[in-house]
Amino acid sequence: MSTPLRVLRLAVVGHTNTGKTSLLRTLTRDPAFGEVLDLPGTTRHVEGVRLLIEGSTAIELFDTPGMEDGMALLDYLDTLAAPGARLDGPARIQRFLDSPESMRRFEQEARVLRKLLECDAGLYVVDARDPVLAKHRDELAVLASCGHPLLPVLNFTHSPDHRIDEWRSALARLGLHAIVEFDTIAPPLDGEDQLYDKLALLLDSHAPTLRALRRDIAEQRRQRRLDGLSLVAEMLMDIAALRLSSPPDDAALQGAAEQLRRLARQREQQCIDALLKRYNFRPADFPAHALPLRGERWDMDLFHPQALKEMGIHLGKGMAAGAMAGATLDMFTAGISLGAATLLGAAAGGLWQGADKLGRRLLGRLRGFQELTVDDAVLRLLAMRELALIAALERRGHAAQGPIEITELIAGKADALRKERLPEDLLEARASPEWSTLTEHYQPTARRAQAVKRLTTELDEPGHTRVPADSCAPGESERHASREVESCRTKR
Numbered sequence: 001m002s003t004p005l006r007v008l009r010l011a012v013v014g015h016t017n018t019g020k021t022s023l024l025r026t027l028t029r030d031p032a033f034g035e036v037l038d039l040p041g042t043t044r045h046v047e048g049v050r051l052l053i054e055g056s057t058a059i060e061l062f063d064t065p066g067m068e069d070g071m072a073l074l075d076y077l078d079t080l081a082a083p084g085a086r087l088d089g090p091a092r093i094q095r096f097l098d099s100p101e102s103m104r105r106f107e108q109e110a111r112v113l114r115k116l117l118e119c120d121a122g123l124y125v126v127d128a129r130d131p132v133l134a135k136h137r138d139e140l141a142v143l144a145s146c147g148h149p150l151l152p153v154l155n156f157t158h159s160p161d162h163r164i165d166e167w168r169s170a171l172a173r174l175g176l177h178a179i180v181e182f183d184t185i186a187p188p189l190d191g192e193d194q195l196y197d198k199l200a201l202l203l204d205s206h207a208p209t210l211r212a213l214r215r216d217i218a219e220q221r222r223q224r225r226l227d228g229l230s231l232v233a234e235m236l237m238d239i240a241a242l243r244l245s246s247p248p249d250d251a252a253l254q255g256a257a258e259q260l261r262r263l264a265r266q267r268e269q270q271c272i273d274a275l276l277k278r279y280n281f282r283p284a285d286f287p288a289h290a291l292p293l294r295g296e297r298w299d300m301d302l303f304h305p306q307a308l309k310e311m312g313i314h315l316g317k318g319m320a321a322g323a324m325a326g327a328t329l330d331m332f333t334a335g336i337s338l339g340a341a342t343l344l345g346a347a348a349g350g351l352w353q354g355a356d357k358l359g360r361r362l363l364g365r366l367r368g369f370q371e372l373t374v375d376d377a378v379l380r381l382l383a384m385r386e387l388a389l390i391a392a393l394e395r396r397g398h399a400a401q402g403p404i405e406i407t408e409l410i411a412g413k414a415d416a417l418r419k420e421r422l423p424e425d426l427l428e429a430r431a432s433p434e435w436s437t438l439t440e441h442y443q444p445t446a447r448r449a450q451a452v453k454r455l456t457t458e459l460d461e462p463g464h465t466r467v468p469a470d471s472c473a474p475g476e477s478e479r480h481a482s483r484e485v486e487s488c489r490t491k492r
C-alpha cells in the first residue's frame, strides 16, 4: 500500500480586487466558486476548497478577503511589541490576533492572517497592472511575518498595461525570487505546472504531493482531450453517415435538404453542449453559437457558403447557395434505378460495395427516390470548428467571464482537414447509413466503434498519418494542455 500523501494547505492572499477568487475558480475548474466582482471587498469570509487525487485530499486552498489597509496595520503591529521584548513575526501576528483591533478596524485583515498562520504557505495574488506602492510593500511585510513561504502569482499578465518587470524587481528586493505569471482568465498551458513546481521548491516536504498532483493534472488533461475528440468523432460519423431519401421533385428535395440541415445543426449543437460540459464550462459561455447561427463571421451558419470560404475550405458543387446548399445528391442512388445502379456498380466496384452494404431490400425501397447527404465541405467545417472550440476550452480559465472566442485558434495542422482527402473512416461512414444515430436505420456495430476510435486519434493530430513518423516533434501531443482536478468545497 502506498503512503498517504501529506495534505498541503494554501491560503490565497493579496490586496483587494486582484483576482484571488478568480485564481481559485481556475485552479479548481469551477466557474461557480465564490463571488467574483470588479469591486474591492467582494470576498468577506474565508472559503476553502479541496483538490483531490483519486478521492483523497491533496491540497486545501483557502480564499480570503482582500487586504485593504496594510500600511495602517503595519503601524499598529509596531505598537504591539512590549518595550524590551523581542517578538518574532508569528508571535507579533498572534498578539495582534488576540488584540481587540482584530475584531474591529482590522477585522478583514485578521481573517486573512489567522488563515495564513494555520496554512503551510500563501499564494500572494498581484494585479500586475498596479504600480508597486508602499501599501503593497507594507502588506507583504505583514504577510511575511506569518513565517510561511509566499509565492507571488502575477495576474492580469495579458493586459497591455501590465508592469510585470516592475513587480519582479520589487518582489526580488523583498526576498521573493520564485514568482509565477498566471493570468486567471487565460492561463498559460503549463501555468499550473509552473505554479506547483515553484511551490515544490519552496516547500520541499510537500514535493511528493505536488508531483502527484501534477501527474494527475496531466492525466486528466489528456483524458479530457481524448473525450472531447471522441465527442467530435461521434458527431462527424453521425453526420457523414446521414442520408435522407426524397422523391425526385424539386419541392420534396428542398424539404429533405432543409431537414438534413436541421438534423446536422442540432447534432453539432449537441456536440458543443457536451464539449462545454466535459470541460466544465456553461452553455452561456458560448452564446454566439445559439442556433440558428447568424452573423457575418466564421461562426455563422454551418451551411452558409461564406462560413466555409472564411475557413479556407473549397466549395464543392453541392455547397452552392440556395435551397439545396450543403446537401449533396448522392451519386450512388441519385436518380438511378436499381438496374442502372447494378450496371454502374459493376463498372465502379467501390460503389457497388456500398449497395451491398445497404442491402437490396432497402435499395429496392429507394428505387425512384433520390438520396441527400451532407456535403464534404460541411464535414470539414464541422471538424475544424469543433477542434478550434476544443483548443479554446483548453486555454480558457474558469474565471473567464467573457464569451469563448474561437476565431484565432485554427492551427496550421488543420490544413489536412481543410484540403486533403477526408479521413478514411468518414468516407466509410458515407457508405454506411446504419452508422448514423440520427435516423431509424442506426445500428451500433463494433466496426463503427472502431472507426470512431481511429477518427479520434486522427483528429488529435490531423494529417499525422500522412507524415513520416520521424518528422514528428517529440512530445507534440503534450502541447495541448489544460487541467482538471476534482474539487470539493468547505465553507469556514
Ligand SMILES: Nc1nc2c(ncn2[C@@H]2O[C@H](COP(=O)(O)OP(=O)(O)OP(=O)(O)O)[C@@H](O)[C@H]2O)c(=O)[nH]1
Pocket: 015, 016, 017, 018, 019, 020, 021, 022, 023, 035, 036, 037, 038, 039, 040, 041, 042, 043, 044, 064, 065, 066, 067, 155, 156, 157, 182, 183, 184, 185, 186, 399, 401
Ligand atoms: N482581464 C482579467 N480580469 C480579471 C483577471 N482576474 C480577475 N479578473 C477580474 O477582476 C475582478 C476582481 O476579481 P476577483 O476574483 O473578485 O478578485 P478578488 O481578489 O477575489 O477580490 P476581493 O474578494 O474583492 O478581494 C473581477 O471582475 C474579475 O473578473 C484576469 O486575469 N484578467
Ligand SMILES: [Mg+2]
Pocket: 020, 021, 022, 034, 035, 036, 042, 043, 063, 064, 065, 066
Ligand atoms: Mg474575492
